[in-house]
Amino acid sequence: MPLTIAICDDNENQIKEMRRLLAEWSADKPFALDIDEYISAESFLFSYPDKPCDLILLDIEMKRLNGMELARKLRSDGNMLPIIFITGYSDYMSDGYEVEALHYLLKPVDNSKLFAVLDRYIKRHTPENDIMLNCDDGSMHISPEMIVYCEAVGKKTHVHLQDKTLVCNMGISSMKNILPEEFIFCHRSYIVNLRFMRSIGKANITIDSGDNLPLSRRLYKDVNEKFIQFYTKG
Known part of the structure; x- marks a missing residue:
């Protein structure tokens, strides 16, 4: 609501x-x-x-x-x-x-x-860790941990959860600003949640579902370093 x-x-x-x-x-x-x-x-x-x-x-x-x-x-x-x-x-x-x-x-x-x-x-x-999204189906609170990746589609952002996709009325840069640090750009049109990354290649990322997301060449080094840091920290 x-x-x-x-x-x-x-x-x-x-x-x-x-x-x-x-x-x-x-x-x-x-x-x-x-x-x-x-x-x-x-x-x-x-x-x-x-x-x-x-x-x-x-x-x-x-x-x-x-x-x-x-x-x-x-x-x-x-x-x-x-x-x-x-x-x-x-x-x-x-x-x-x-x-x-x-x-x-x-x-x-x-x-x-x-x-x-x-x-x-x-x-x-607003619950401390939740974000509020203005979506086509209405406004809703959602935990970022539920988000697998975000995809820019025109002026909107498709927020992909494990079981459904939300169409949100905001650009992907604005979306990135409200997400926690484990969300990173892997491509100018994609933000991925490090928690759901399975492996990284030279041109794409494989997430836990087995799907592949594009990986920009200029972002490869940064994404690879953050992927390693995320799973080796502590």
Whole structure:
């Protein structure tokens, strides 16, 4: 499932600005982002049971039910939905601690501060060794240990597991950046997991399944050294 963030603010221009910032933040992220918009606390409470979210960006000063009252209502119901308060007033900061808010940002929102808070949230809520992939079938967490090799196909990357292949909406260079060090380029279009390498030849690599992957001549020395190091370390 994609990450879903709700924006709750009675100012439509503020909602538009927060949507813009979220789009900027998520542009280079390896997962899909869904954004739900609410013009009042009441509309959020009405929709939330059937339309849950992972996190809410919540204004405090709203007509009728304000954001702090909404937060207290959630907490009294035992709901620990992560909340980032976004407001023009600093007077409520101590109340924010009371309802265990994730953070408190003042308007106008500094994009670097918002991005830092969101990045910390993602880091805490993604299993330490997992990566999140935005695939044709939806976003998913996956352990890198399940990946045998990755293959560039156009602007996408085919991630080959032992039992299936995932088609991911990111380039192979971006894929390499989120993989651990045991994943190496053996060709400009292929990344192989050293754990699944059986042998290495001058022009190809044989993996445990018996399949062969191409090996670039210019990468042969580096791949061979890392292959030997991986299986002789310790």
